[in-house]
Amino acid sequence: MITRRYSRRDLAVLGFGLGAAVLVNLALIWGPTLASVALSGTDWNGISELRWIGTRNYGDLAEEYPPFWSAVRNNVLWLAFLGLVATPFGLFCAVLLDRRLRLSRVYQSALYMPVVLSLAVVGFIAQLVYSSDYGVLNAVTGLTTDWLGDSSINIWVVMVAAAWRHVGYVMIIYLAGLKAVDPALKEAAAIDGASEAQTFFRVVFPTLRPINVIVLVITVIEALRAFDIVYAINKGRNGLELLSVLVTENIVGEASRIGFGSAIAVILLVISMAFIVTYLSQLFKEDRR
Incomplete structure (x- = not known):
């Protein structure tokens, strides 16, 4: 050698x-x-002298800052919706397109098109669709619902708009993974008498484990960093509070509270790392076995 x-x-x-x-x-x-992390333990506003206050910011978040819990709930809903609805639908679209349907290239382009748009642009499109005054949805259905102004439903319709973009992203990733699956595996399963569903869940899907890791990380990041779309609609208020919006409001808002905003940012970091590290650790344990 x-x-x-x-x-x-x-x-x-x-x-x-x-x-x-x-x-x-x-x-x-x-x-x-x-x-x-360091600034989260201070009450610094960017101008005053740094003063260490320990964990007081975290206590104030939990007890004296009502938007915090609304933002946590909305972020969890966002993550659940993308993970349990949008991501599986993106996988379903990829499986259908992998079967070489007629005009599959057209379908791929149509599904992937929203991915090239920023979430801010998606937010403006959502306003054109859901607005109570000039929205397409009310005009077509004859309803007078204030989709974006009603705090009990606006988070759901905005998540649908965000999922519209997420589905195309997931679809193209899974489609690339499906194209790399050895056709011999499918042929062997068919010879053994497995149905198409059994072939997918018992043969094809296990080979997509690396793709699943990528999709999981992307889904968690997309759910927790969501900011543009709600800020474009109503600056993340009246039912559309998100942790990322609270970070921005406290750090660069009118009343600059960099220490307080940093505490929210640290919580956002811990939540994202908890999901990713837990899944990856379980994945590596299975690989060692």
């Missing part, structure tokens, strides 16, 4: 490339993250 010896120039190039990537990662991701 021949061992390649790197010259000083090669080592310098490798060191520069890796070092630059690590520095950028530290500066743009881990630096702000650790800074938020």
